[in-house]
Amino acid sequence: MNEKELLLQAIAGSNADYTEIRIDHEARNQVQFQKDKLENLESSSELGGIVRCLKEGGWGIAVLNDISQLRQKIQEAERMASLVGQHSSEAAALAEVPVVQQTVHAEFERDFRDVSLKEKKELIASYNRILLSHDKRVVSTSARYTDSFREVTLATSEGTFIVQQVPDITLLLVAVASAGKTNIEQGFETLGSAAGFEFVLGREEQATNAAKRAVDLLSARSVDGGKYTVILDPGLAGVFIHEAFGHGCEADFLFKNERMAKIMTLGKRFGNNELNVIDDGYLPGLRGNIPYDDEGVARAKTYLIKNGILTSLLHSRETAKKMGAIPTGNARAISYEYEPIVRMTNTYIDAGACSFDEMLAGIDKGIYAIKAYGGQTMFEQFTFSAAYAYEIVNGELGEMLKDVVLTGNVFETLRDIDMIGDDKELYGGSGGCGKGGQFPLPVTDGSPHVRITNVTIGGK
Numbered sequence: 001m002n003e004k005e006l007l008l009q010a011i012a013g014s015n016a017d018y019t020e021i022r023i024d025h026e027a028r029n030q031v032q033f034q035k036d037k038l039e040n041l042e043s044s045s046e047l048g049g050i051v052r053c054l055k056e057g058g059w060g061i062a063v064l065n066d067i068s069q070l071r072q073k074i075q076e077a078e079r080m081a082s083l084v085g086q087h088s089s090e091a092a093a094l095a096e097v098p099v100v101q102q103t104v105h106a107e108f109e110r111d112f113r114d115v116s117l118k119e120k121k122e123l124i125a126s127y128n129r130i131l132l133s134h135d136k137r138v139v140s141t142s143a144r145y146t147d148s149f150r151e152v153t154l155a156t157s158e159g160t161f162i163v164q165q166v167p168d169i170t171l172l173l174v175a176v177a178s179a180g181k182t183n184i185e186q187g188f189e190t191l192g193s194a195a196g197f198e199f200v201l202g203r204e205e206q207a208t209n210a211a212k213r214a215v216d217l218l219s220a221r222s223v224d225g226g227k228y229t230v231i232l233d234p235g236l237a238g239v240f241i242h243e244a245f246g247h248g249c250e251a252d253f254l255f256k257n258e259r260m261a262k263i264m265t266l267g268k269r270f271g272n273n274e275l276n277v278i279d280d281g282y283l284p285g286l287r288g289n290i291p292y293d294d295e296g297v298a299r300a301k302t303y304l305i306k307n308g309i310l311t312s313l314l315h316s317r318e319t320a321k322k323m324g325a326i327p328t329g330n331a332r333a334i335s336y337e338y339e340p341i342v343r344m345t346n347t348y349i350d351a352g353a354c355s356f357d358e359m360l361a362g363i364d365k366g367i368y369a370i371k372a373y374g375g376q377t378m379f380e381q382f383t384f385s386a387a388y389a390y391e392i393v394n395g396e397l398g399e400m401l402k403d404v405v406l407t408g409n410v411f412e413t414l415r416d417i418d419m420i421g422d423d424k425e426l427y428g429g430s431g432g433c434g435k436g437g438q439f440p441l442p443v444t445d446g447s448p449h450v451r452i453t454n455v456t457i458g459g460k
Protein backbone atom coordinates (compact mmCIF):
# COMPACT_ATOMS: atom_id res chain seq x y z
CA MET A 1 0.00 0.00 0.00
CA ASN A 2 1.34 3.48 -0.78
CA GLU A 3 1.18 6.40 1.68
CA LYS A 4 -2.00 7.82 0.20
CA GLU A 5 -3.85 4.49 0.45
CA LEU A 6 -2.64 4.08 4.04
CA LEU A 7 -3.95 7.50 5.02
CA LEU A 8 -7.32 7.01 3.32
CA GLN A 9 -7.77 3.59 4.92
CA ALA A 10 -6.89 4.95 8.39
CA ILE A 11 -9.40 7.80 8.00
CA ALA A 12 -12.09 5.38 6.83
CA GLY A 13 -11.63 3.45 10.08
CA SER A 14 -12.24 6.52 12.26
CA ASN A 15 -15.53 7.01 14.13
CA ALA A 16 -14.98 10.71 14.86
CA ASP A 17 -17.21 13.42 13.34
CA TYR A 18 -14.13 14.85 11.61
CA THR A 19 -10.68 13.32 11.20
CA GLU A 20 -7.57 14.92 9.77
CA ILE A 21 -4.07 13.52 9.22
CA ARG A 22 -1.09 15.70 8.39
CA ILE A 23 2.21 14.03 7.49
CA ASP A 24 5.36 16.14 7.27
CA HIS A 25 8.68 15.11 5.67
CA GLU A 26 11.31 17.73 6.33
CA ALA A 27 14.96 17.93 5.23
CA ARG A 28 17.08 20.71 6.75
CA ASN A 29 20.60 22.10 6.47
CA GLN A 30 22.35 24.69 8.57
CA VAL A 31 25.77 26.35 8.30
CA GLN A 32 26.93 28.88 10.86
CA PHE A 33 30.18 30.76 11.32
CA GLN A 34 30.87 32.71 14.48
CA LYS A 35 33.88 35.02 14.33
CA ASP A 36 36.55 32.88 12.63
CA LYS A 37 35.10 29.51 13.67
CA LEU A 38 32.68 27.15 11.99
CA GLU A 39 30.07 26.97 14.75
CA ASN A 40 27.58 24.59 13.21
CA LEU A 41 27.33 22.36 10.15
CA GLU A 42 24.21 20.29 10.18
CA SER A 43 22.13 18.19 7.86
CA SER A 44 19.04 16.38 9.12
CA SER A 45 15.70 14.99 8.06
CA GLU A 46 12.56 14.09 9.91
CA LEU A 47 9.27 12.39 9.27
CA GLY A 48 6.27 12.70 11.52
CA GLY A 49 2.56 13.22 11.59
CA ILE A 50 -0.35 14.52 13.61
CA VAL A 51 -3.92 13.27 13.84
CA ARG A 52 -6.78 15.55 14.87
CA CYS A 53 -10.24 14.23 15.61
CA LEU A 54 -13.36 16.24 16.37
CA LYS A 55 -16.04 14.30 18.24
CA GLU A 56 -19.05 15.58 20.19
CA GLY A 57 -17.60 19.10 19.95
CA GLY A 58 -14.23 18.19 21.49
CA TRP A 59 -10.78 18.00 19.89
CA GLY A 60 -8.39 15.10 20.33
CA ILE A 61 -4.83 15.16 19.06
CA ALA A 62 -2.09 12.55 18.72
CA VAL A 63 1.41 12.92 17.29
CA LEU A 64 3.19 10.06 15.53
CA ASN A 65 6.70 9.35 14.26
CA ASP A 66 5.89 6.26 12.26
CA ILE A 67 3.05 5.80 9.80
CA SER A 68 2.49 2.24 11.06
CA GLN A 69 1.13 3.82 14.28
CA LEU A 70 -1.65 5.60 12.39
CA ARG A 71 -4.58 3.38 13.33
CA GLN A 72 -3.64 3.37 17.03
CA LYS A 73 -3.10 7.16 17.05
CA ILE A 74 -6.49 7.79 15.49
CA GLN A 75 -8.09 5.73 18.26
CA GLU A 76 -6.16 7.74 20.88
CA ALA A 77 -7.24 11.06 19.35
CA GLU A 78 -10.83 9.85 19.10
CA ARG A 79 -10.97 8.82 22.76
CA MET A 80 -9.49 12.13 23.85
CA ALA A 81 -11.95 14.05 21.65
CA SER A 82 -14.98 12.30 23.25
CA LEU A 83 -13.68 13.02 26.73
CA VAL A 84 -13.02 16.68 25.96
CA GLY A 85 -16.37 17.00 24.18
CA GLN A 86 -18.34 15.63 27.13
CA HIS A 87 -16.65 17.94 29.62
CA SER A 88 -16.46 21.26 27.79
CA SER A 89 -19.18 23.88 27.97
CA GLU A 90 -18.72 25.05 24.40
CA ALA A 91 -18.70 22.70 21.40
CA ALA A 92 -16.04 23.25 18.75
CA ALA A 93 -17.20 23.14 15.12
CA LEU A 94 -15.72 23.86 11.71
CA ALA A 95 -16.90 26.28 9.02
CA GLU A 96 -17.70 24.59 5.71
CA VAL A 97 -14.98 24.76 3.06
CA PRO A 98 -14.66 23.24 -0.43
CA VAL A 99 -13.07 19.79 -0.71
CA VAL A 100 -9.66 20.09 -2.41
CA GLN A 101 -7.52 17.48 -4.14
CA GLN A 102 -4.29 19.08 -5.24
CA THR A 103 -0.52 18.72 -5.48
CA VAL A 104 1.56 21.90 -5.20
CA HIS A 105 5.19 21.71 -6.33
CA ALA A 106 7.99 23.97 -5.11
CA GLU A 107 9.06 26.73 -7.47
CA PHE A 108 12.73 27.60 -7.69
CA GLU A 109 15.63 27.92 -10.07
CA ARG A 110 18.24 25.82 -8.29
CA ASP A 111 17.05 23.18 -5.84
CA PHE A 112 19.16 23.61 -2.68
CA ARG A 113 18.84 19.86 -2.01
CA ASP A 114 21.16 19.31 -4.99
CA VAL A 115 23.83 21.64 -3.59
CA SER A 116 26.50 19.95 -1.45
CA LEU A 117 26.95 20.96 2.18
CA LYS A 118 30.56 21.75 1.22
CA GLU A 119 29.43 24.35 -1.34
CA LYS A 120 27.04 25.87 1.20
CA LYS A 121 29.83 26.03 3.77
CA GLU A 122 32.25 27.72 1.36
CA LEU A 123 29.69 30.35 0.35
CA ILE A 124 28.89 31.27 3.96
CA ALA A 125 32.62 31.26 4.83
CA SER A 126 33.18 33.80 2.03
CA TYR A 127 30.47 36.12 3.43
CA ASN A 128 31.92 35.71 6.90
CA ARG A 129 35.36 36.74 5.61
CA ILE A 130 33.86 39.92 4.13
CA LEU A 131 32.25 40.75 7.50
CA LEU A 132 35.46 40.07 9.42
CA SER A 133 37.92 41.80 7.14
CA HIS A 134 35.96 45.00 6.47
CA ASP A 135 37.54 47.00 9.30
CA LYS A 136 39.80 46.18 12.21
CA ARG A 137 37.12 47.47 14.59
CA VAL A 138 34.91 44.50 13.62
CA VAL A 139 35.52 42.21 16.59
CA SER A 140 32.91 39.51 16.05
CA THR A 141 30.63 38.17 13.35
CA SER A 142 27.88 35.67 12.73
CA ALA A 143 27.01 34.28 9.30
CA ARG A 144 24.19 31.76 9.30
CA TYR A 145 22.56 29.88 6.45
CA THR A 146 19.51 27.62 6.74
CA ASP A 147 17.44 25.72 4.23
CA SER A 148 14.41 23.54 4.73
CA PHE A 149 12.35 21.51 2.30
CA ARG A 150 9.03 20.22 3.59
CA GLU A 151 6.56 17.99 1.86
CA VAL A 152 3.31 18.20 3.76
CA THR A 153 0.41 15.84 3.07
CA LEU A 154 -3.04 16.63 4.43
CA ALA A 155 -5.91 14.14 4.31
CA THR A 156 -9.32 14.72 5.87
CA SER A 157 -12.49 12.72 6.36
CA GLU A 158 -14.27 15.30 4.17
CA GLY A 159 -12.26 14.09 1.17
CA THR A 160 -9.57 16.75 1.00
CA PHE A 161 -6.16 15.40 -0.03
CA ILE A 162 -3.36 17.92 -0.57
CA VAL A 163 0.37 17.43 -1.04
CA GLN A 164 2.41 20.64 -0.79
CA GLN A 165 6.13 21.20 -1.17
CA VAL A 166 7.37 24.09 0.93
CA PRO A 167 10.93 25.38 0.35
CA ASP A 168 12.48 27.90 2.73
CA ILE A 169 15.94 29.45 2.64
CA THR A 170 17.49 32.10 4.91
CA LEU A 171 20.70 34.05 5.38
CA LEU A 172 21.70 36.13 8.42
CA LEU A 173 24.84 38.29 8.36
CA VAL A 174 25.90 40.10 11.54
CA ALA A 175 28.95 42.20 12.33
CA VAL A 176 29.83 43.54 15.79
CA ALA A 177 32.19 46.50 15.95
CA SER A 178 33.89 47.92 19.00
CA ALA A 179 35.75 51.11 19.90
CA GLY A 180 36.48 50.58 23.58
CA LYS A 181 34.59 48.67 26.24
CA THR A 182 31.46 50.81 26.30
CA ASN A 183 31.11 51.51 22.60
CA ILE A 184 29.90 48.33 20.91
CA GLU A 185 27.60 48.36 17.91
CA GLN A 186 26.00 45.86 15.57
CA GLY A 187 25.10 45.83 11.89
CA PHE A 188 23.06 43.08 10.26
CA GLU A 189 21.28 41.90 7.12
CA THR A 190 18.51 39.34 7.44
CA LEU A 191 17.09 37.60 4.37
CA GLY A 192 14.60 34.79 3.75
CA SER A 193 12.56 33.46 0.84
CA ALA A 194 10.56 30.52 -0.49
CA ALA A 195 13.18 30.08 -3.20
CA GLY A 196 16.13 28.00 -4.32
CA PHE A 197 19.87 28.34 -3.76
CA GLU A 198 19.98 31.28 -6.20
CA PHE A 199 18.51 33.43 -3.41
CA VAL A 200 21.68 33.37 -1.29
CA LEU A 201 24.19 33.86 -4.12
CA GLY A 202 25.76 37.28 -4.80
CA ARG A 203 25.15 38.70 -1.32
CA GLU A 204 28.63 40.22 -0.97
CA GLU A 205 27.19 43.73 -0.93
CA GLN A 206 24.88 42.87 1.99
CA ALA A 207 27.84 41.51 3.96
CA THR A 208 29.78 44.72 3.33
CA ASN A 209 26.76 46.83 4.31
CA ALA A 210 26.32 44.95 7.62
CA ALA A 211 29.99 45.47 8.55
CA LYS A 212 30.01 49.11 7.41
CA ARG A 213 26.89 49.90 9.44
CA ALA A 214 28.35 48.39 12.63
CA VAL A 215 31.44 50.57 12.20
CA ASP A 216 29.46 53.72 11.27
CA LEU A 217 27.27 53.33 14.35
CA LEU A 218 30.37 53.59 16.59
CA SER A 219 30.55 57.31 15.79
CA ALA A 220 26.79 57.95 15.45
CA ARG A 221 25.10 60.25 17.95
CA SER A 222 22.48 59.00 20.44
CA VAL A 223 19.06 60.44 19.65
CA ASP A 224 17.54 63.05 21.98
CA GLY A 225 14.29 61.68 23.39
CA GLY A 226 11.06 63.50 22.54
CA LYS A 227 8.09 63.66 20.17
CA TYR A 228 8.91 63.68 16.50
CA THR A 229 7.42 63.28 13.07
CA VAL A 230 8.98 60.01 11.97
CA ILE A 231 9.44 58.29 8.62
CA LEU A 232 9.65 54.51 8.93
CA ASP A 233 11.48 52.60 6.20
CA PRO A 234 9.64 49.60 4.63
CA GLY A 235 11.46 47.15 6.92
CA LEU A 236 10.54 48.82 10.20
CA ALA A 237 7.00 49.68 9.04
CA GLY A 238 6.53 46.02 8.05
CA VAL A 239 7.58 44.77 11.47
CA PHE A 240 5.31 47.37 13.07
CA ILE A 241 2.25 46.28 11.08
CA HIS A 242 2.91 42.59 11.75
CA GLU A 243 3.78 42.83 15.45
CA ALA A 244 1.70 45.73 16.69
CA PHE A 245 -1.41 45.29 14.52
CA GLY A 246 -1.41 41.93 12.68
CA HIS A 247 -1.36 39.75 15.80
CA GLY A 248 -4.42 41.62 17.05
CA CYS A 249 -6.30 40.52 13.91
CA GLU A 250 -5.81 36.82 14.70
CA ALA A 251 -9.31 35.74 15.72
CA ASP A 252 -8.21 33.07 18.23
CA PHE A 253 -6.32 35.75 20.19
CA LEU A 254 -9.48 37.86 20.44
CA PHE A 255 -11.43 35.01 22.08
CA LYS A 256 -8.92 35.12 24.91
CA ASN A 257 -8.81 38.88 25.19
CA GLU A 258 -12.09 40.67 25.81
CA ARG A 259 -10.55 44.14 25.86
CA MET A 260 -8.93 43.71 22.43
CA ALA A 261 -12.06 42.00 21.05
CA LYS A 262 -14.03 45.17 21.87
CA ILE A 263 -11.49 47.35 20.09
CA MET A 264 -11.20 45.13 17.01
CA THR A 265 -14.74 45.72 15.74
CA LEU A 266 -15.31 45.30 12.01
CA GLY A 267 -16.40 48.53 10.33
CA LYS A 268 -14.45 50.73 12.72
CA ARG A 269 -12.07 53.38 11.38
CA PHE A 270 -8.40 52.75 12.19
CA GLY A 271 -6.63 55.14 9.84
CA ASN A 272 -7.02 57.54 6.92
CA ASN A 273 -8.57 56.60 3.56
CA GLU A 274 -5.21 55.75 2.00
CA LEU A 275 -4.40 53.08 4.61
CA ASN A 276 -4.76 49.49 3.35
CA VAL A 277 -3.36 46.53 5.29
CA ILE A 278 -3.35 43.13 3.61
CA ASP A 279 -2.50 39.54 4.51
CA ASP A 280 -1.88 37.58 1.29
CA GLY A 281 -1.24 33.82 1.37
CA TYR A 282 0.63 33.73 -1.92
CA LEU A 283 2.97 36.15 -3.69
CA PRO A 284 5.73 34.54 -5.79
CA GLY A 285 8.86 33.67 -3.79
CA LEU A 286 7.67 34.94 -0.42
CA ARG A 287 8.40 33.04 2.81
CA GLY A 288 4.88 33.38 4.17
CA ASN A 289 3.36 31.52 1.21
CA ILE A 290 0.85 28.78 1.85
CA PRO A 291 -1.26 27.95 -1.22
CA TYR A 292 -3.36 25.86 1.20
CA ASP A 293 -3.22 26.25 4.96
CA ASP A 294 -2.85 23.33 7.38
CA GLU A 295 -6.61 22.77 7.34
CA GLY A 296 -6.67 22.57 3.53
CA VAL A 297 -8.23 26.02 3.05
CA ALA A 298 -7.09 27.87 -0.07
CA ARG A 299 -5.03 31.01 0.48
CA ALA A 300 -6.75 34.38 0.33
CA LYS A 301 -5.88 38.02 -0.11
CA THR A 302 -7.48 39.40 3.02
CA TYR A 303 -7.88 43.14 3.55
CA LEU A 304 -7.51 43.65 7.30
CA ILE A 305 -7.86 47.40 6.78
CA LYS A 306 -9.43 48.76 3.59
CA ASN A 307 -9.46 52.53 3.05
CA GLY A 308 -8.84 53.00 6.75
CA ILE A 309 -11.66 50.70 7.93
CA LEU A 310 -11.20 47.36 9.73
CA THR A 311 -12.73 44.91 7.23
CA SER A 312 -11.65 41.41 8.24
CA LEU A 313 -9.89 39.32 10.84
CA LEU A 314 -7.73 36.25 10.19
CA HIS A 315 -9.41 32.90 10.71
CA SER A 316 -9.07 29.17 11.02
CA ARG A 317 -12.12 27.04 10.23
CA GLU A 318 -12.97 26.94 13.92
CA THR A 319 -12.75 30.69 14.61
CA ALA A 320 -14.66 31.41 11.39
CA LYS A 321 -17.50 29.12 12.50
CA LYS A 322 -17.57 30.73 15.94
CA MET A 323 -17.77 34.26 14.52
CA GLY A 324 -19.93 33.54 11.47
CA ALA A 325 -17.09 34.53 9.13
CA ILE A 326 -15.47 32.93 6.09
CA PRO A 327 -12.21 31.00 6.71
CA THR A 328 -9.25 33.01 5.39
CA GLY A 329 -6.67 30.21 5.01
CA ASN A 330 -4.61 31.27 8.05
CA ALA A 331 -4.52 28.02 10.09
CA ARG A 332 -0.82 27.15 10.28
CA ALA A 333 1.45 24.85 12.25
CA ILE A 334 5.26 25.07 12.31
CA SER A 335 5.62 21.29 12.16
CA TYR A 336 3.81 17.96 12.59
CA GLU A 337 4.22 18.26 16.37
CA TYR A 338 1.69 21.08 16.57
CA GLU A 339 -1.95 21.71 15.78
CA PRO A 340 -2.70 24.61 13.42
CA ILE A 341 -3.47 27.96 15.02
CA VAL A 342 -4.37 31.31 13.43
CA ARG A 343 -1.23 32.87 11.94
CA MET A 344 -0.26 35.55 9.46
CA THR A 345 1.30 34.81 6.04
CA ASN A 346 2.59 37.76 3.97
CA THR A 347 1.37 40.88 5.76
CA TYR A 348 1.88 44.40 4.50
CA ILE A 349 0.74 47.99 4.27
CA ASP A 350 -0.18 48.56 0.62
CA ALA A 351 1.50 51.23 -1.46
CA GLY A 352 0.19 54.80 -1.42
CA ALA A 353 0.98 57.74 -3.68
CA CYS A 354 3.71 59.76 -1.92
CA SER A 355 7.38 59.89 -2.87
CA PHE A 356 10.06 59.81 -0.18
CA ASP A 357 11.02 63.39 -1.01
CA GLU A 358 7.44 64.60 -0.55
CA MET A 359 7.45 62.99 2.91
CA LEU A 360 10.69 64.71 3.87
CA ALA A 361 9.56 68.10 2.56
CA GLY A 362 7.23 69.09 5.39
CA ILE A 363 9.48 68.02 8.30
CA ASP A 364 11.49 70.71 10.16
CA LYS A 365 12.86 68.35 12.80
CA GLY A 366 12.22 64.63 12.54
CA ILE A 367 13.66 61.14 12.42
CA TYR A 368 14.09 58.62 9.62
CA ALA A 369 14.08 55.21 11.38
CA ILE A 370 15.40 52.18 9.52
CA LYS A 371 14.94 48.44 10.12
CA ALA A 372 13.72 46.86 13.32
CA TYR A 373 16.18 45.58 15.85
CA GLY A 374 13.92 43.79 18.26
CA GLY A 375 10.70 44.98 19.79
CA GLN A 376 7.74 43.96 21.83
CA THR A 377 4.04 44.60 22.15
CA MET A 378 1.74 44.43 25.16
CA PHE A 379 -1.85 44.75 24.01
CA GLU A 380 -2.04 48.22 22.41
CA GLN A 381 1.41 49.35 23.56
CA PHE A 382 4.45 48.71 21.41
CA THR A 383 8.18 49.32 21.75
CA PHE A 384 10.51 48.91 18.76
CA SER A 385 14.20 49.63 18.42
CA ALA A 386 15.35 50.87 15.05
CA ALA A 387 18.59 49.30 13.80
CA TYR A 388 19.75 52.82 12.91
CA ALA A 389 18.31 56.17 11.96
CA TYR A 390 19.01 59.60 10.49
CA GLU A 391 17.88 62.95 11.75
CA ILE A 392 15.70 65.04 9.44
CA VAL A 393 16.43 68.78 9.52
CA ASN A 394 14.47 71.29 7.40
CA GLY A 395 13.30 68.63 4.97
CA GLU A 396 16.68 66.98 4.51
CA LEU A 397 18.45 63.93 5.88
CA GLY A 398 21.22 64.76 8.36
CA GLU A 399 23.44 62.88 10.78
CA MET A 400 23.23 59.17 11.57
CA LEU A 401 21.54 58.44 14.92
CA LYS A 402 21.51 55.45 17.25
CA ASP A 403 19.56 54.19 20.27
CA VAL A 404 16.28 55.11 18.56
CA VAL A 405 13.44 53.42 20.45
CA LEU A 406 9.87 54.05 19.28
CA THR A 407 7.00 53.58 21.72
CA GLY A 408 3.30 54.20 21.49
CA ASN A 409 -0.26 52.99 21.29
CA VAL A 410 -0.81 51.05 18.05
CA PHE A 411 -4.26 52.52 17.35
CA GLU A 412 -3.16 56.13 17.92
CA THR A 413 -0.11 55.45 15.76
CA LEU A 414 -2.21 54.04 12.89
CA ARG A 415 -4.39 57.17 13.04
CA ASP A 416 -1.27 59.35 13.00
CA ILE A 417 0.03 57.90 9.71
CA ASP A 418 -0.28 60.96 7.49
CA MET A 419 1.61 59.89 4.34
CA ILE A 420 2.07 56.50 2.64
CA GLY A 421 4.84 55.96 0.11
CA ASP A 422 4.67 54.54 -3.40
CA ASP A 423 7.69 52.29 -2.80
CA LYS A 424 6.35 49.11 -1.16
CA GLU A 425 8.88 46.38 -0.31
CA LEU A 426 8.40 42.99 1.36
CA TYR A 427 10.97 41.19 3.51
CA GLY A 428 11.14 37.56 4.55
CA GLY A 429 13.94 37.94 7.07
CA SER A 430 15.87 35.04 8.53
CA GLY A 431 13.86 34.66 11.74
CA GLY A 432 10.15 34.07 11.87
CA CYS A 433 7.02 34.65 13.86
CA GLY A 434 6.36 33.17 17.31
CA LYS A 435 3.02 32.39 18.91
CA GLY A 436 1.74 29.80 21.36
CA GLY A 437 5.15 28.10 21.59
CA GLN A 438 5.33 27.72 17.79
CA PHE A 439 8.50 29.45 16.55
CA PRO A 440 9.90 30.24 14.03
CA LEU A 441 7.07 30.29 11.50
CA PRO A 442 8.15 31.62 8.08
CA VAL A 443 6.31 34.89 7.39
CA THR A 444 6.93 37.98 5.30
CA ASP A 445 6.06 41.53 6.15
CA GLY A 446 6.45 44.83 4.43
CA SER A 447 5.26 48.29 3.62
CA PRO A 448 6.21 51.37 1.67
CA HIS A 449 7.84 54.24 3.60
CA VAL A 450 5.23 55.70 5.96
CA ARG A 451 5.21 59.02 7.75
CA ILE A 452 3.79 59.22 11.27
CA THR A 453 3.27 62.32 13.40
CA ASN A 454 3.66 62.55 17.20
CA VAL A 455 5.84 59.50 17.73
CA THR A 456 7.47 59.20 21.13
CA ILE A 457 11.16 58.45 20.76
CA GLY A 458 13.16 57.38 23.76
CA GLY A 459 16.89 57.92 23.66
CA LYS A 460 19.60 56.71 25.96
Ligand SMILES: [Zn+2]
Binds near residue numbers: 242247432434
Ligand atom coordinates in the same frame (compact mmCIF):
# COMPACT_ATOMS: atom_id res chain seq x y z
ZN1 LIG B 1 4.59 37.53 14.83
